[in-house]
Structures are given as C-alpha cells and as structure tokens.
Amino acid sequence: MKLLHFGMKRRFGSAGIINVIITNLILQSLISIDFFSVYISTLIAQLFNGFFGYLIYGKIVFKVKVIRKINTSLKYSFLMILLWLFNGFCIEFASNISISKNLAAAMMIPILASISYFTQKNFIFNVSS
Numbered sequence: 622m623k624l625l626h627f628g629m630k631r632r633f634g635s636a637g638i639i640n641v642i643i644t645n646l647i648l649q650s651l652i653s654i655d656f657f658s659v660y661i662s663t664l665i666a667q668l669f670n671g672f673f674g675y676l677i678y679g680k681i682v683f684k685v686k687v688i689r690k691i692n693t694s695l696k697y698s699f700l701m702i703l704l705w706l707f708n709g710f711c712i713e714f715a716s717n718i719s720i721s722k723n724l725a726a727a728m729m730i731p732i733l734a735s736i737s738y739f740t741q742k743n744f745i746f747n748v749s750s
Contacts, residue, residue, distance in 0.1 A: 629682060629683065629742070630738075632681055632682040633678065633682045633738050636674075636677045636678060636681055636682055637734055637737075637738075639677075640670060640673055640674050640677065641730055641734065643669065643673070644666050644667075644669055644670040644673075645666070645726065645727070645730065647665065647666045647669055648662060648663060648665075648666035648726055649723055649726065649727075651665060651666065652712075652722050652723055652726060653723065659709050659712050659713050659716070659722060660705075660709040660713075663705055663708050663709045663712065663726075664705055664709075667701055667704065667705040667708070670701070671697070671698065671701040674701075674737075675694070675697050678741055678746075679693070679697075679746060682741075683741065683742065683746035685746050693745060693746065696744060696745045697741070697745050700737065700740050700741070700745060704733050704736065704737060707733070707736075708726075708729050708733060711725060711729055711732075712725045712726055712729065715728070
C-alpha cells in the first residue's frame with residue numbers, strides 16, 4: 622500500500638508541476654498586465670487549472686476509471702471554486718500589506734497544492750492510502 626501511495630504522490634507532484642507552471646504563467650501574465658482584477662485573473666487561471674487538472678489528476682494521479690461522474694465533477698468544481706476564492710483573497714490581502722501580487726501568487730502555490738492533494742485524495746477521488 623505504501624508504495625502505491627508514494628507513487629501517487631510522485632504522480633501528483635509531476636502532474637502538478639506541469640499544471641502549476643502553465644497555470645501560474647497565465648496568472649502572472651494576467652496580473653502583470655493589470656487589465657483584470659485579481660479575482661478575474663485568478664478565475665481565468667483557475668478555470669484552466671480546473672479543466673486540465675481534473676483530467677490529469679483523475680486519470681493519471683488517482684487512476685480513476687470513470688471520471689465523468691456528476692458527483693465527482695461537482696465535488697472537484699466546488700474545490701476549484703474554494704481554491705480560487707482563497708487564492709484571490711490571499712493575494713489581495715498580501716497586496717494590502719505591501720507584498721507584491723506576483724510574489725503572493727507564487728507563495729500560494731505550495732499551500733494550494735497541499736490543500737488540493739489532500740482534498741482530491743480523501744474526498745473527491747476517494748483513494749485509500
């Protein structure tokens with residue numbers, strides 16, 4: 622069991638790195654051009670992260686055979702909404718205390734990844750360790 626669990630963490634990390642790099646490039650670009658609010662910028666990045674992530678995490682990381690279940694999709698969507706709101710709030714908060722939005726967005730990566738992994742593993746894809 623532990624070997625399977627370790628492999629899952631490695632797969633999550635590898636898939637997550639790819640997803641985070643692309644998502645963060647989108648977010649950093651949107652924040653830098655300062656055309657959209659932080660919440661719209663994080664929403665756009667989160668939408669990409671959600672669609673791409675659902676596929677790679679469900680199929681590659683947690684090896685779910687059927688990921689088109691409505692219940693699973695709804696739980697994953699709810700998680701993405703919560704992560705988006707939390708991310709936007711934290712970036713805005715950091716900006717209000719004179720931390721750059723770009724630095725705050727980068728600092729949120731490990732926090733969001735940890736919350737996402739735990740929630741997906743235990744509540745969305747229900748993988749036992």
